[in-house]
Amino acid sequence: MELRQLRYFVVVAEESGFGRAAERLNIVQSAVSQQIRVLERALGVTLFDRTSRRVRLSAAGERLLPEARAVLAAADRARDVVAGILAGTEGVLRLGTVQVPGDRMYRALAAFAALAPRVRVRLAKLPPAERLAAARAGELDAVLVRALPPGRTAGLESVPVWTDPLYAALPEAHPLAGEPRLRLEQLAALPLRLAPHERNPPFHALITHALRVAGVEPPPAPPFTSLQATLAEIGVGPPSWTVFYEVSGLPPAPGVVFRRLAGLTVTTSLAFPSGPPAPAVRHLLRACAP
Structure with missing residues (x-):
């Protein structure tokens, strides 16, 4: 059974004749008749009672007609959905x-x-x-x-959509804590806590590239784990710093200050x-x- 055959069946039923159905479908009458016969053989029933004067639905045809219309309507809806998917609206x-x-x-x-x-x-x-x-x-x-x-x-x-500043977090007792903004060169001697490359390859590459461009290589420090844990260690442990971007406001961190990094941003x-x-x-x- 094909959708084309069901469509021909519905049109013949609505026009009560093969000739008028062929005109509406813009095909020859013999093609309509042939497809209806193929459909009847596939279903094993007679769909139309044919006489020399008229064509009308058989009992089987009357029962099939609403189902055929439902199938065709579902197929039309499926085509609309696919068209919407291709257009980006579905x-x-x-x-x-x-x-x-x-x-x-x-x-x-x-x-x-x-x-x-x-x-x-x-x-x-x-x-x-x-x-x-x-x-x-x-x-x-x-x-x-x-x-x-x-x-x-x-x-x-990749297409850039948003750009945000980067911040340095460092001990509030450090001499640089009084600066309103910091350059990477100023932080060259302070150990840097940076997450391993495999944790966040793009961000790691951004920071290491910026450090190379600035000509500095801060001493290594324990790696960045989570923001909360890293800030806690900066606040109470040996002097070190980390770089991060804001996602929900600057977090409260006793013993830690945050300073904008001059000329350094991160793009999403x-x-x-x-x-x-x-x-x-x-x-x-x-x-x-x-």
Whole structure:
């Protein structure tokens, strides 16, 4: 049974004749008759009672007619859904997320909902390396990642969407704590707590590149673990510092001060598989625009 045959069957039933059905379908009458016979053989029933004067539905045809209409309506809805998916107005967008300051993410999702109200957003929270791997594998349609270089990189395209300042956290008793802003060169002698490369490759690369450009190589320190634990150790342990970005305000940390790093920012990018972005991803890029 084919959708074309069901469509011919419905039109013949509505027109009460093969000739008028052929005119409406804009095909020859013999083609309509042939397809109806094929459908009857496939179903094993007679759908029309035919005489030399008229064609009318058989009992089997009367019973099948509402079901055929329902099947055709479902097929039309499926085509509409597929067309919407291709246009980016239907479907599911699988998005890997990051924590961002304030209500930025909520505003972006609200703007996306206004652009594509029938697209559901499925959020996934993964560590940066796993987030990027999921995008490369096609398991996520797009991911938000900090410090990812713009353009094409390792099977992904990335487009910058937000930029935020970076902060240094250092002991409040340190001589540099009185400075309103700090340059990396000023921190050259203070041991740096930085998460290992594998924890967050883009951010690690951003900081190590900035240090190289500044011509400084701070002494090593125990690695950054979590922000809360690292700040606690900076506040009470041997002098050291770390660099971080704000996600929910500057955290309270006894014995620690925060200072903006001059000339150093972190950019959050939207990354997606290489090639032109899918329509839903294009909507998301518009929604993330300032």
